[in-house]
Amino acid sequence: MSTIDYSFDKQFLRYQDCINEALPGAFTGDDEAADMTMEAALYSLMAGGKRIRPVLMLAVSDMLSLSADIVLPFAAAIEMIHTYSLIHDDLPCMDNDDTRRGMPTCHVKYPEAIALLAGDALLNRAYEIMLEACGDGDLRKIRAANFMARMAGARGMIGGQTLDLLSEGKRIPADVLMVLHSKKTGCLLMAPVIIPAYLCSQGKEHAIIEEYLMEFARHIGLGFQIKDDILDVTSTKDVLGKSTGKDAAEEKSTFVTLFGLQKAREMLQNETDSARNALFELRNSGYDTRFLEDLNDYLLLRNK
């Protein structure tokens, strides 16, 4: 990242462009003839997501002076894993959502069975490109891919989705809500922050960096979810590109339904402050944290 011409918006766009250019080829590989499942997967993969997770990964990589070539397969993989989870979450047996990012969800655009397979194909391909990247036997990459698997799996994101499903229509205690979101949203925000650190050389100094990064990731993860819950009651479907007011209608436990809007906003501010504090520690260690600081503010202030 150039130290002279830094602009958050431009840098965000550059990261988004980088991932948007890499994604289609990363998904289709060397295959010329896409079938309907691959087409459906590409439809959802390229349906205008904000790319928060790969942008985070590219930004942390930049901060750690890690080459984009090394991290790019992992950045593509996390967006594929994120997209598969959205496709499956939107299915009739889950949230039954017909709109996502202002567009018809995968199972509305394509037959439901194809949407199911498209999710499966994205998850599978995410591992395939990580394994291809691991083909040189680099232990750092293997450790990174392993971490991704733990974050995405039954003890990570899927565990959070399960808790979420089983909490439907119930008022759950605040500590369960915390665990739910630390898994459901948190794990896939932890992975892009930690994976670049794993991809760098190891060492004693690095363990401290990983601690700060983990702290940063934990707080933006929780803040991200609190913001989502706030937007569900304060935003509109037009702005958000997906249904709003669903949480209250379904008597879902959220940070807003459990704590009220005012308290939720305070909690969000606290998480953002704590995330910033973790970044200050990294800045004191000599790292250029400007983009991550601005991204932290952006996540706090975003309106969709």
Place this chain on the structure above:
Amino acid sequence: MSTIDYSFDKQFLRYQDCINEALPGAFTGDDEAADMTMEAALYSLMAGGKRIRPVLMLAVSDMLSLSADIVLPFAAAIEMIHTYSLIHDDLPCMDNDDTRRGMPTCHVKYPEAIALLAGDALLNRAYEIMLEACGDGDLRKIRAANFMARMAGARGMIGGQTLDLLSEGKRIPADVLMVLHSKKTGCLLMAPVIIPAYLCSQGKEHAIIEEYLMEFARHIGLGFQIKDDILDVTSTKDVLGKSTGKDAAEEKSTFVTLFGLQKAREMLQNETDSARNALFELRNSGYDTRFLEDLNDYLLLRNK
């Protein structure tokens, strides 16, 4: 495999026991507290499958004098991938099957959304245990995991499931039926035969062995599917543990509906003979192929 006391039945049971003992721990990892998704995944994983794929993998490993320790994570992974595909195939939006191996399917026993997540969790965990096995940076293991990903993905099994879905209610040409099954069933029978070869040391002699193994896998793969199609019209739900007569009722193109029962039986015999010929070549190269020969006959003669 002892050369003295060889008995196919006993050896088959030993392989099945080996995988049945390893599977639950391989899936749950170091987690004590299973949630409903993990419970549902375990339900399907341990619902009395024949374990053909891991048995094949263990048998080929034995033939190549490869230690069971090395191959076991891959054997567990392929059974998890197979099980995830069955859970998703059984869902209402796919085949809508309520019985599998004589037991309620996952989404009948558990909420549909949990069954969906159980499939996702199994696929994810399959990659996690392979990546854990790759933690020593052994290039042969990474290559094997990569091959698994290709066989399971959009260009492999999922590609076959897609072709199958899009062929529903249509009469498709014989060559499309071949491609469909070489992907849908064939890929997950190719993987367990080839992966042990990848896990062995490489060399010029080994390339020839891989060729014969690939030929063997191709023929048992096709034979396996022809046999499945035959059983759908000649067996009963009680024996088979799943619905029969569905293919004809849904006007599905199968080897029986396209070629008739008599011709399908001849084709099955041809595939079995070709698989045996490939094994003869391996025997001539000094390998003990008795178990694989008997397994080939077993797959031809099985009644479920």
